[in-house]
Structure formats: C-alpha cells, structure tokens
Amino acid sequence: MKRVWTLAAKDLLETRRDRLALLFTVVMPLAFTSFFGLMFAGGSDRLPLAVVRGDAGAPARQLVTMLQRSGVLKVTVTEADAAEKSVDDGRSAAALLIPAGFSAEVAAGRPVQLTLVSTAGSSAAQTVQTEVSAVAGRLVAGERAAQTAVAVAGSAGATGQGGEQALEDASLLMARPLAAEALAHPVATVKVVEAGAAAGQVPNGFVLSSPGMLINFIMFSLLTAGTALIVERRNFTLLRLMTTRVRRWELIAGKAVGMFILTFAQQIILIGAGQLLFAVDYLRDPAALLLLMVATSLVASTLGLLLAAVLTSEQAMVAATVILSMSVSALSGAWFPLEVAGPGFRFVGHLLPTAWILDGLRGVIVRGFGVAEVLPALGVALAWSAALFALAVWRFRLTS
C-alpha cells in the first residue's frame, strides 16, 4: 500500500507544480460559477421591457403605469423601430406593442390584443410575458368589473339628468375606482412555500450554477490527470516503473488514488468558495455532502483512469475530455435544469451518476437532504465506478 500512496503523492506533486492544472481545477470553475450565477441571478435585476404605446386612451396609459410599477419589469416607452431594434440587440428582454384601438376594446368589453416581440426560447421573455399577462389581467379585470357593475346596478335608483349614455359614463367613472380598490385588496391570495427551505434562506443564481459548474469542471480536470498518464506511457516511464518492485495493481491503484485525491481537493476548494463567497449552503448537512463528494471523486477518478487507459495521445485526451464534460454536464442538468427538458432526455440523463449527484447536491443546499436521501446517488455512483474501474484495468497498457 505504501507504494500506492507514493505513486499518488508523486502525481499530486506534479499537478501542484503545473500552473495549467491550477487554471482548470480552480480558477476556471470559480470564474464560470461567478459568471453564470451573476447572469442568471433571477430577480435581482428588473427585466428591460420596451413599450410601444400605439393608443393614447386612458386604459393604455393605465396599463403602462401599472407595468412601470411592477417589481419585475424596467419599462421604457419608445417608438416601434427603436423597440424592435432593442430586442434584436438584446438590450430589451422583449417589446410590448399596445395597438391602436386597445383602449376602445377594453372600454367596450371586447377581447384585447397585445403583441410581445421577443426571441424564441428566451427565458427572460417568458418571465416578461407572465408579468405582462398578470398586469394586463388586473387592468382588464378592473374594467370588466366596473362595466359589469354598471350593467347590473348603474341605473338602479339613478335620477340624474342627461341621457342614458351620460348616465352610463357617470356610473363608469364612479365604478372604476370602487372596482380597483376591491382588486387592490383581494380576499384570496397565493401563498408560496418552498419545500425544505431553511429560514431566512434567500434563493440566488449561484444555487443553480455552483453545483453544476462543480460537476462540469471535475470532469474537465480529468484532462490534466489523464494527459500526465498518457505522457508517462509514451515516454516509457510506466515500463521503467515495472522494472522496480512496483506491481501492476499498485501502479493502477496509485494512479486512481491520485486522481481521487485531486478531484476531492478540487471539490473542497470549490465548495468552500461556494459556501463562503456565493452564499451556497453546502454545509447544511455535512455528512450527506461528504457522501456526495466521495461519489463524485469515485466517478471522476475511474473515468479519468479509463480515458487515460484507452486514449493514446494528448490531442485525443483533449477531444474526449471536452466532448465528455459537455455531454455529461448537459445530460446531468449542470447547464440547465432538467425540468425544462423532455421526459426522454431526463430519463437518459438519470442513467448517469452525475445527474443523481447533482440532484443530491441541490437537494442538500435547498431542501436540507440528509444521508438517507443521498444514498441512492451514492449507490449509482458506486455501480458506475466499479464498471469504469474494471474496464480501465482491463484496458490498461504500459506502452502505447
């Protein structure tokens, strides 16, 4: 066993001296986590919405006022061309076109049409549409309520002078603020409760990005570990080691242990940064977290060993690592939540241990998962690691 540890220590020492390894194992994952977390923080920045008011009536003005009061939107009233351009350039999440005749339609109680200009698939535009729909809904609800009240009770007991239309107009003027007041203080509301959320926990974009980038870059760090093994094979270093008392199983184990320790240390750094710098509560259940870290390093080290055993050149290692890390990250939900993907994709993704590990990490952070809840992830990781290790040992060669 001593030789195993010696070989592992040698590899770790080489990695520590390699500045490129530092770049990929620490610097880049922190940079990517920060970037994605800040970009998709969700809720901290109001979404820019360009509004084109093609109607000068009161309901159209009121709609714009209500949108401007929204805590979700940052509204700019502008001309049509400028609005289209702002969406095209990405300066606005969307542009809302209020057509001519909008106010007349609202006043007449007829269905109203609004057009939202946005890029297909934009999640920001989806949020804008939801908010616009809610605000427009309140506007229309208030107007409909006032018109209904006038239709039912507008002439009840009224003795004012002037014709029917004048009476109706006066009644509408009276009914609108009454309806608006009632809508502003609803009897029934929606109460949102987040399952497992710790008291005082504020959700932020890093909760999604940090575990995802952790998995993505653990995969990527295989590049440095695997490349070193390929170089040693090509330079006949491995063959020379066999002339010493080192046995083949000790050599393989030493390589695997080295990769395990490297990826485990990388996780400690990234999780520490997440906990201290990005307020991601990884330590909510330390025992569960430790199990997930072990699972991650087992999968990463056995996969790295297999890649290094099978591939014969650094170029092939770069290609395999880039493709694998991107594919596995996408399938596991590291880049986007799997809930936006189809059921087939989610099923395929959950054939991989990394999807289970990511679910476990996010569960620990936001839902307070304990050891019992992460055991399935550990089981899947162990099964995969055993299979990958067996393949790596079978394919391991001392020379190219």
Place this chain on the structure above:
Amino acid sequence: MSRIVAIAVKDLRSTLRNVPALVMMLLAPLALAALLGFAFGGGESFSISATKVAVANLDSGDLGGAENAGTEVAGVLGSPGLADVLEVRNVTDGAAARRAVDDGDAAVAVVIPAGFSAALFSTGATPAKTAVEVYENPTQEIGGGITESVVGRALLGFGGARAAAAAAYGLATANGAAASAGELAGLAAEKYMHDGGAAAGIDITQRPPRLPGGESTKDVGVTGVILAGMMVFFMFFGASNVARTILDEDRAGTLPRLFTTPMRRQTILGGKFTSVFVTVTLQAVVLLVAGRLIFGIDWGRLDSVAALTLAGAAVASGLALLVISVVRTPGQAGAIGAGVYLVLALVGGNFTGTAASSGTYADLQKLTPNGWLLQGWDAGMRGGGIGDITRNVLVPLLFAAVFFVLAALRFRRRYA
C-alpha cells in the same frame, strides 16, 4: 503562391487522417446539437414537459353548500387546455400533497384550504382572508412559476367578481338604492363569472423582432440556434488542431529544415496560415450541409451564410494562430487553447444562445467575436441578408485582423 497552396494541401491531408481532430471538428458539434435539440423536444421551438402537480382541495363549499370555489380552482388546474403544461393528480389532504413534493413524486402541491369558498363569498366591511398554498420544490422553479401563474389567474377571476360586486354595491348605494344593493352585488358577481371575467379578454401573441431593415422575420428553430453555437465553438478547436502542427513540426525539426530551403519564411508561414483558414472553412461547410440534411435547419440566405462562414473561419484561424504563437509546446497549446475557447464561448453565448441575451449579458457578448457572429447567425436564420448583418461580419473580421497581425509579429520574432 503555388508553394503556399502546396503547404496548405499537405496540412489539410494530414488533418483528414487525424481521427481525434475530425471527431472534434465534425462529430462533436453535430452530436452535441442533436443531444441538446433532443433535450428541448427536438422540434422548432423550446418546449418543456408537463409539471406534476398534486392538488388537495379541502374546501367544502360555502355556507349554503351551493358553491365550491375550491372545485373551480382545482378544475382550472386540471383543465384540458393546460394538459401540456400541468399533469394534475388529486389527493385527499394537504399533508399528502406536500409529501408528494418531498418524495419527488410531484414538483408542486396546491392546497386549497378549508373555508376557501366561505371566505370568498363573505360580505361585510372586513371579510375573512384566505390563501391557496403553492408548495413547490425550489429546484424546479419553472413548474412552480407556471402553477403560481395559473392559480393566480383563477383567483383573479374571483377577485374580479368581488370587485364587480363591490362596485355594484357602491353604485346602488350612491344612487339611493341601498335596499337592493346586496342583491345587485350578487347579481354583478354572477354576471362577471358568467361572462368569463378577465381571462376571456386577453390575447398576447409572440413574434420575433423584425430585421434591422424592417422586414418581417421567421422564428429560428432551437436546433439551429444550438448548432450555430456549437459550430462556432468547435471551429476554434478545428483551427487549433491545424495550427498546432506548426509546433509539432518545430519540435520534430521539420519546420527548421524547411527554413533552410530557398523558400522564404513568410511563404512557409503563409502556407500554414492558409491551411488553417481553408480547413476550418471546410469544417464549417460540412457542418452547415449536415445541419441542413440531418436537422433540416434553414441557415438563411446564401450571401449571409457565406459572409458569416468566412468571417467565422477568419476569427477561428486568427485566434488559433495567436494562441500557438504564444505557447511553447503542443500540450500547452491544447490546454491553454481549450481554456481560452471555453471562456470566449461562455461570454459570447455559444452555450446559452442569443435567446438568453439581454441587459448586461448582451453587452458582454459584444466583447467577443463569437458573440457578434452568433447574433449574425440568428439574424441570418430569421431571413436577414448581408445588409442586415454588416456589423456582425465586419466586427469579427476586425478581431481576426488583430489576431493575425499579433500572431505574425510573434512568429516573426520566434523564427527570425
């Protein structure tokens, strides 16, 4: 010129025999585009699967037993029109609904409380308040958001009815018909609900932005967006694979031996530069054709496709040569290059697409040549011509020119 072409052809042939390089250049972007397209339904637009919702209706109706508003809310959630977005299961009580979320059997639980109807139909100056609980898995925000929105709309219907009642009551009272105000209020609420409330009156249609020239555009399919991002990203690697042969030949001694021939160094390096550009242009052409044949992607008009392809090839070549001019070994080239390309792809939006661009991120994308290219591809796929993507071609070409000049200066110093 013929020597430059000869060197370029030699490098191109060498690349065609390099299996890892071909995998990176061709197979990887197509496979990733297929994978991500599969993730989002494989169709022309992004689509998400239905959110599993457990609904517990604890409402027993109003005091008279006639109305059950809770049943109406549950009915809205389970309506056929929402079957694509919500998969509803009714459960017996609130604890069972919440447990479904905790156990992972549902993403959201909706608990309609006992006394819901009674509160909704209550009268008086200070009516009782009630709340529908939406208990959601915080790691599944989208489903939770959709459910909140649907429940909110349903409650707005009741709110509108109460608003109609309040307004009718106020009108009747103001007009001296206080005796019948209560009855009129009830009639107003009934009429409001019967007429469909606010929900029947709003239609929001979505369309893509018009091109800078003002022409109407077509929607861009999701696979096209993804493959454009992957193509530009892997063009960096494609160029890097070819450019790295400069280092390989330098270490093997082939390059120094070439320098001893009557061929000028500029000719030799010019041949290398040309081979990088030609190879990565061919890579792009293959990917564009494959995208068209396999995924049915409409890349747009030929003039914009050609311009963006050549601009992208120039950027990829220039950047790859700059990276090679800075590093010393092929190992460094692979690792540093991969790091540079990943950062550029991240900032430029190759992984997120132009759909996610707005605000600060959109500004950051403009700091990268690939960000401009991706916006150009988006405009091209929406039907834009060369006039609509002028900046998206010129700015990357400017980046490419800077990369080439810096690389040339570095190589001149190294091989002086």
